[in-house]
Amino acid sequence: MKISYQILLVFVIVIIICLGISGWFLLRISESIIINKISDGDIQLAQRVGQEVKAEIANIKPVLELLTTTQEWRQMDAKA
Secondary structure (H helix, E strand, C coil): CHHHHHHHHHHHHHHHHHHHHHHHHHHHHHHHHHHHHHHHHHHHHHHHHHHHHHHHHHHHHHHHHHHHHHHHHHHHHHHC
16 A cells, blocks of 8 residues: 555656646747747837838938028028
8 A cells, every 4th residue: 555655656746747847848938939929020110110210211301401401501601
């Protein structure tokens, strides 16, 4: 009776350890997948924001050039 109790106890301990180890591996794998998906999403978001910024700069650039030209004329008029 005592031997079967020890065998059962060892069996239960081994099962608990195996479940703990497999759970740990599953946690690491899922964490890695989640981090990679978040990284991909962040990269795509950054690329979209970059494209929007480039488009806005392209729209604003002529206005800024016009303002710069106007300021240069004003400075030349003030010096003369």
